[in-house]
Amino acid sequence: MAEAQLTISNKNYSSWSLRGWLLCKLAGLDFEEVAVPIDDPSMRAELLLLSPSFLVPxxxxxxxxxxxxxxxxEYLAELKPNSPVLPKDVKKRAHCRSVAGEMHSGFYNLRSALPMNLRAHYPGFKVFHGAQADIDRVAAIWRECLAAYGGPYLFGELSLADAMYAPVATRFLTYDVTLDPVSADYCRSIMVWPAMEEWIAGAKAEPEEFEELDVEF
Structure with a gap:
C-alpha cells in the first residue's frame, strides 16, 4: 500500500495537478494517484476556474x-528534508520560493490565452498582447535563474521552481511561442525530465471524449 494519495484531475489539461504530481516525484514520496472522474462537475469547475487551490491537487x-x-x-519539504524540493542554500531557497510564488499567484493572461493541452499543437498561433507580457516575464525569470545558478534547471538541480514552471514550458511548445535560445533550451530540459515524460505518456493515454473547455481566450 502506498504511503500517500494524490488526488488529481485530467492529465492533459490540469496544470495544477501536474505541479503537485511533480512535487511528489521530486520528494521521492511513495504515492498513488486518485483521479477525479472525467464526468465529475468539480473537475470541470477546477479547469475552468484556472485555480491554484480549488480542488486539486x-x-x-x-x-x-x-x-x-x-x-x-512546503509539506513535502518538511516531510522529506533531504529531497530537492527546496534548495539547501538559504539565498537560493528564498529566490526559489519567490519565483514559485509569482507563478502561483500571477500570469493570468498567459493561463487564459494558452491553456495547457498536451495533445495539441498550434503552429503559428497568434498570442495577444496581454499574454505576451506574461511570456516575456516568465522568460526573464528563467534567464535570470539559469544565469545565476548555471542550469540546466532554474536552481541548478530540479526544485519546486521547475515543478511550478513545467506546465508553462508545455504551453510554449503547444502554442509555438517564440523564445530566446536560453529559454528554449530550458523548455527542452523540462520536456526530457523523466517525470514529465511519464506524465505526458499518461495524458496521451487518456480518453479523448473530454469536451473542449468553453472559456473565452
Whole structure:
C-alpha cells in the first residue's frame, strides 16, 4: 500500500495537478494517484476556474490532507528534508520560493490565452498582447535563474521552481511561442525530465471524449 494519495484531475489539461504530481516525484514520496472522474462537475469547475487551490491537487498522508500546490510543496519539504524540493542554500531557497510564488499567484493572461493541452499543437498561433507580457516575464525569470545558478534547471538541480514552471514550458511548445535560445533550451530540459515524460505518456493515454473547455481566450 502506498504511503500517500494524490488526488488529481485530467492529465492533459490540469496544470495544477501536474505541479503537485511533480512535487511528489521530486520528494521521492511513495504515492498513488486518485483521479477525479472525467464526468465529475468539480473537475470541470477546477479547469475552468484556472485555480491554484480549488480542488486539486490534494495530498493525503497519514491522516493529513494538504491542498494548494505551494502548501503541498512546503509539506513535502518538511516531510522529506533531504529531497530537492527546496534548495539547501538559504539565498537560493528564498529566490526559489519567490519565483514559485509569482507563478502561483500571477500570469493570468498567459493561463487564459494558452491553456495547457498536451495533445495539441498550434503552429503559428497568434498570442495577444496581454499574454505576451506574461511570456516575456516568465522568460526573464528563467534567464535570470539559469544565469545565476548555471542550469540546466532554474536552481541548478530540479526544485519546486521547475515543478511550478513545467506546465508553462508545455504551453510554449503547444502554442509555438517564440523564445530566446536560453529559454528554449530550458523548455527542452523540462520536456526530457523523466517525470514529465511519464506524465505526458499518461495524458496521451487518456480518453479523448473530454469536451473542449468553453472559456473565452
Amino acid at each position: 490534494c495530498l493525503s498522508h497519514n491522516g493529513i490532507k494538504v491542498w494548494d500546490t505551494l502548501s503541498i510543496a
